[in-house]
Amino acid sequence: MEKHEGREAAAAVRFDDPWYDALASGWGELDGTGAPAPVTPPSPAGPGSGPSAAEIYLEVQRSAAFREVRSRYRRFVVPATLAFFTWYVVYVVAATTAHDLMARPVVGAVNVAMVAGLGQFLTTFLLTWAYARHARLRRDRAALDLRWDTQELTRGIKR
Numbered sequence: 001m002e003k004h005e006g007r008e009a010a011a012a013v014r015f016d017d018p019w020y021d022a023l024a025s026g027w028g029e030l031d032g033t034g035a036p037a038p039v040t041p042p043s044p045a046g047p048g049s050g051p052s053a054a055e056i057y058l059e060v061q062r063s064a065a066f067r068e069v070r071s072r073y074r075r076f077v078v079p080a081t082l083a084f085f086t087w088y089v090v091y092v093v094a095a096t097t098a099h100d101l102m103a104r105p106v107v108g109a110v111n112v113a114m115v116a117g118l119g120q121f122l123t124t125f126l127l128t129w130a131y132a133r134h135a136r137l138r139r140d141r142a143a144l145d146l147r148w149d150t151q152e153l154t155r156g157i158k159r
Contacts, residue, residue: 053154
């Protein structure tokens with residue numbers, strides 16, 4: 001983006017970033033007189049010029065691309081949550097009921113309970129890594145495309 005002078009040039013600047021929040025522009029900037037510049041929302045198109053934002057979001061929610069993103073999310077999260085919760089419950093139940101098993105030494109003063117407890121931390125980090133990797137490889141691009149399309153459709157709608 002090039003730097004321009006004057007309000008006309010500022011109005012002509014187009015932000016192609018779907019993450020850009022137009023209402024945040026101008027915060028803390030001065031208007032030339034030393035006073036803060038007023039924040040101006042994007043100019044709306046004429047009344048009745050198209051579907052409302054709610055209609056657009058419902059249309060996107062019904063789209064096949066949105067359903068696919070949600071499906072990919074659920075296919076990872078549901079099994080991962082069930083597996084981790086089961087592993088946690090087994091650890092807690094074993095720690096409270098199987099004292100002989102948990103007290104069995106593994107190496108020196110390290111026993112099964114310590115290894116399983118550290119395993120809880122390890123699986124938390126592994127699950128976080130797996131979730132981030134899955135999101136990056138399987139959902140982020142499609143979700144960003146949906147966001148881009150939605151912002152293009154809602155651009156100029158009065159909220």
